[in-house]
Amino acid sequence: MTSPKTPTPEPAVLVLEDGTRHVGRAYGALGTTLGEVVFATAMSGYQETITDPSYAGQIVLQTAPHIGNTGMNDEDPESRRVWVAGYVVRDPSRVVSNWRATSSLDDVLDRDGIVGISGIDTRAVTRRIRSAGSMRGGIFSGPDAALDADEQLRRVTAAPEMAGQNLSAQVSVADAELTPATAERIGNLAVLDLGVKRSTLDNLAARGFDVHVLPQNATIEDIRALDPVAVFYSNGPGDPAASDGHVALLRAVLDERLPFFGICFGNQLLGRALGLGTYKLPFGHRGINQPVLDKATGRVEITAHNHGFAVEAPLEGDFESPNGYGRVEVSHIGLNDNVVEGLRALDIPAFSVQYHPEAAAGPHDANYLFDRFRDLVVASVAASGASSTVENNA
Numbered sequence: 469m470t471s472p473k474t475p476t477p478e479p480a481v482l483v484l485e486d487g488t489r490h491v492g493r494a495y496g497a498l499g500t501t502l503g504e505v506v507f508a509t510a511m512s513g514y515q516e517t518i519t520d521p522s523y524a525g526q527i528v529l530q531t532a533p534h535i536g537n538t539g540m541n542d543e544d545p546e547s548r549r550v551w552v553a554g555y556v557v558r559d560p561s562r563v564v565s566n567w568r569a570t571s572s573l574d575d576v577l578d579r580d581g582i583v584g585i586s587g588i589d590t591r592a593v594t595r596r597i598r599s600a601g602s603m604r605g606g607i608f609s610g611p612d613a614a615l616d617a618d619e620q621l622r623r624v625t626a627a628p629e630m631a632g633q634n635l636s637a638q639v640s641v642a643d644a645e646l647t648p649a650t651a652e653r654i655g656n657l658a659v660l661d662l663g664v665k666r667s668t669l670d671n672l673a674a675r676g677f678d679v680h681v682l683p684q685n686a687t688i689e690d691i692r693a694l695d696p697v698a699v700f701y702s703n704g705p706g707d708p709a710a711s712d713g714h715v716a717l718l719r720a721v722l723d724e725r726l727p728f729f730g731i732c733f734g735n736q737l738l739g740r741a742l743g744l745g746t747y748k749l750p751f752g753h754r755g756i757n758q759p760v761l762d763k764a765t766g767r768v769e770i771t772a773h774n775h776g777f778a779v780e781a782p783l784e785g786d787f788e789s790p791n792g793y794g795r796v797e798v799s800h801i802g803l804n805d806n807v808v809e810g811l812r813a814l815d816i817p818a819f820s821v822q823y824h825p826e827a828a829a830g831p832h833d834a835n836y837l838f839d840r841f842r843d844l845v846v847a848s849v850a851a852s853g854a855s856s857t858v859e860n861n862a
Contacts, residue, residue, distance in 0.1 A: 480585040480609035482527075482556060483620045488596060495560055495584035496577025498610030502627040503527040503553030505605035506776065507594045509755030513829025514573065518552045518582075519545040521639035521663030522732065522774045524705040525630060527554035527605055528754075531594055536561035539569030540576045546665040546828065550576065551639065551705075554607045555584035556593070583607050601750040602776060604629060630776060631748050635706035636714070639663040640684035647672075647679040654845060655697030656680055658690075660714065662733050663704030667828035671835070672700065675842040685713075688720040698727040698845045701734030703824065708736035708746045708777055715740045722793055722816055727848045729841040730820035732775055738811055738820040739779035743790025749807070752776035753823075756830030759803040760810075760823060768803065771823040772830035778822065779808045786814060793818075817848050 477493035484505060507529040508517055514535050517528065535557040555577060564572050577584055585607045597603065606624040608615055640661045650673045657677035659669070662684055672679045680694050684704075691699060699721045701714070711733075718741040721728055730738045736746050753773035760771045781787070783806065786797040794815025800822070802809045810821040819841075825834040 477586075478610045479613040480607060481613050481620070482585050482588060482593070483606050483608065483617075483624050484593075484596070485604040485621075485624050486600060487621060489617065490585075490588040490593060492585045492588035494609035494613075495557060495586040496555060496574055497581045497583050498612075499583050500606060500608050500612045500623070501527065501554040501583035502604065502606045502624060504602055504630045504776075505529060505556075505593070505597065506602050506752055506754055507531050507590075507597055508774075509757060510829070513756060515540055515544045516546050516829045518550045518555065518577075519547050520665060520703075520774060521547050521551045522703045522705050523552045524635050524639050524663065525553055525633065526705070527556060527607060528552045529556035529590055529593055530558075531590060533558040533590065534561060535559070536573035537564070538566035539564035540571050540573055541566070541568040542570055543568060544828070546667060547639075550580040550582050552582060555582055556588065556590060556607070557584070557586050558588065558590040560586045583609055585609065597751050602630070602752060631707050632710055633706050634710040636662045636684040636704055636711065639704060641681055642683060644683065645681040647681070649676050649678050650674050651676045653678065654842065655849065656694045657698050657700055658682055658686075658694050658696040659700045659702060660684060660686060660717070662702045662714070664702035665824075665826060665828070667826040668702060668731070668824075671826050671838045675838050677842075686717070688717060691717075691721065696726065697849055698729065698841070700728070700841075701730035701737055701820075703732030703734065703774070706733070707748070708733065708740055711737060711740075719791070722818060725816060727841075727845045728818040728820075729837075729844075731824060732822060735811060735820035735822045736775075736777055736779055738818060739781065739808075741791065742793055742796055742811070742813065745780040746777050747780060748777050749775070753802065753804075753807070756827065758823065760834070761801045761803055762810075763797075763799055763801065769833035770831045771825075771834050772827040773823045775822055779811065781808050781811065783808070789813070817844055819844070
């Protein structure tokens with residue numbers, strides 16, 4: 469008896485802006501997609517990767533060769549949808565094997581209209597990006613794979629570069645949302661949603677915050693209306709140099725001496741608010757195996773990253789904020805390339821890190837940062853209460 473044959477996958481091609489072409493098989497939806505081609509070094513957690521809003525506008529290549537074996541489930545998504553612009557894998561799993569799985573990876577990509585490609589030499593693409601830097605690319609599958617090569621390249625080079633793009637409005641919530649505290653309540657926390665992940669909100673709620681997620685176009689009046697004990701800026705996609713409005717809002721927060729914590733994109737925006745510059749990394753940090761030094765403790769953490777931009781700041785000693793917020797120091801340093809991975813203001817209650825302390829999926833070495841934030845806020849609330857008592861007794 470002859471077994472039923474699996475349909476032959478449609479053809480697909482990955483085209484980089486330098487003209488490099490990789491022919492493979494369609495994976496996910498059919499059609500054309502354009503974006504910045506980047507690689508992620510995580511060996512697991514692909515569901516969390518593709519649902520991370522920070523990947524909006526990017527075609528993500530997984531360096532791990534075998535992807536999709538545990539399928540997709542309803543518990544691990546980091547947001548309401550898949551955000552990657554495209555997806556590149558070498559060897560997609562032919563079967564799903566996990567008791568929590570509700571669908572396969574390729575079915576979800578197809579459902580959400582994500583064009584992907586499989587069966588190409590992902591190591592060769594990764595090495596090309598490491599040598600030449602992240603670049604624009606396009607995946608053309610199905611009938612679009614047969615488009616003239618010059619026309620495919622023309623479409624790729626006509627696509628916008630990541631530098632200069634403000635993508636926050638694409639990923640942010642439209643209306644405010646609340647995640648109630650799941651531990652002894654401290655107070656209201658205003659979270660500016662620039663592409664926040666579900667596990668970040670859960671970690672903040674577990675520290676006693678009523679987490680109010682605000683749209684990216686929120687004003688200082690919106691924040692004040694919450695009577696918050698602190699403000700948090702999330703991760704997100706795009707170029708921090710194109711987010712002047714978010715920087716202006718953060719400066720208003722710092723002027724009011726509200727405690728502040730920012731991660732990833734929030735770290736870059738704190739840098740800008742303090743008066744520092746930002747720049748685009750050659751190929752960025754994306755994965756869950758990045759070593760970072762915490763200068764305060766001398767401890768090396770293995771951390772989860774997803775960023776293509778970084779802050780310019782002196783790595784040693786403290787320095788004066790060019791915008792008048794007192795002394796600042798670089799608190800964390802990336803050990804692969806000495807990139808600024810954290811900032812701490814010494815004269816106002818504000819700090820940030822460039823990576824993801826929630827680390828879903830990933831190592832939990834940096835989860836203590838949520839405790840550090842809670843302790844900062846508790847101390848600030850106590851100081852405010854003592855100050856009010858003094859004023860009332862005067």
